[in-house]
Amino acid sequence: MRYLRGVEPTNSDWSARHSVQAVALRTAALVNALSHEGVSPQSVSAVLRAHGEGDAVELSERDVAEMRAAALQVREVFAADGTDEAAARLNRLLSLSTGALRLTSHGGRSPWHPHLDRDDDGPWGEWLLASSCLALTVIVWDRQRPPGGVCASPACGNVFLTQGSGPARRYCSRRCATRERVAAHRRAKKIPDPAR
Ligand SMILES: [Zn+2]
Numbered sequence: 001m002r003y004l005r006g007v008e009p010t011n012s013d014w015s016a017r018h019s020v021q022a023v024a025l026r027t028a029a030l031v032n033a034l035s036h037e038g039v040s041p042q043s044v045s046a047v048l049r050a051h052g053e054g055d056a057v058e059l060s061e062r063d064v065a066e067m068r069a070a071a072l073q074v075r076e077v078f079a080a081d082g083t084d085e086a087a088a089r090l091n092r093l094l095s096l097s098t099g100a101l102r103l104t105s106h107g108g109r110s111p112w113h114p115h116l117d118r119d120d121d122g123p124w125g126e127w128l129l130a131s132s133c134l135a136l137t138v139i140v141w142d143r144q145r146p147p148g149g150v151c152a153s154p155a156c157g158n159v160f161l162t163q164g165s166g167p168a169r170r171y172c173s174r175r176c177a178t179r180e181r182v183a184a185h186r187r188a189k190k191i192p193d194p195a196r
Pocket residue numbers: 151152153156157158171172173176
């Protein structure tokens with residue numbers, strides 16, 4: 001089992017910022033941030049900046065509420081049991097919630113890349129759902145595997161992306177895997193767990 005750090009997109013990397021992997025990493029980070037009830041617009045725009053949105057992103061409470069609704073739907077794709085179910089959930093979102101496939105360069109400010117939302121200036125929730133569906137769809141197509149999973153640690157619940165071709169991961173990070181291994185060891189030895 002490997003816990004590879006993904007490619008970290010940077011503002012200076014004009015074309016990598018729009019790669020499938022970069023969009024997928026941003027998707028997972030946004031789903032995780034937005035899964036918390038009461039997440040602030042500031043923390044969501046910090047995630048966007050960390051994933052290459054150069055301009056200061058001004059999000060309203062309403063934007064965040066729409067993004068959270070989208071994130072909870074995308075989360076269901078990560079939670080799918082196997083490739084067929086992930087594909088079925090993506091197909092449902094693609095038929096209900098996205099526009100036609102189109103290319104945009106945002107008026108020359110970015111490399112040409114595909115979008116599934118209806119308009120470059122559309123609502124943030126629609127953008128999140130469409131960009132997430134697009135990246136996760138390409139990953140299923142390319143790897144013929146589920147695009148990711150949900151961390152098996154009850155204390156975590158973060159989504160993560162499938163990396164490489166090894167066995168399916170259960171935890172989002174080495175940190176969660178270690179914590180659960182220690183907890184299982186304590187249970188086996190009947191040592192009280194101070195964290196629970
Ligand atoms: Zn975790």
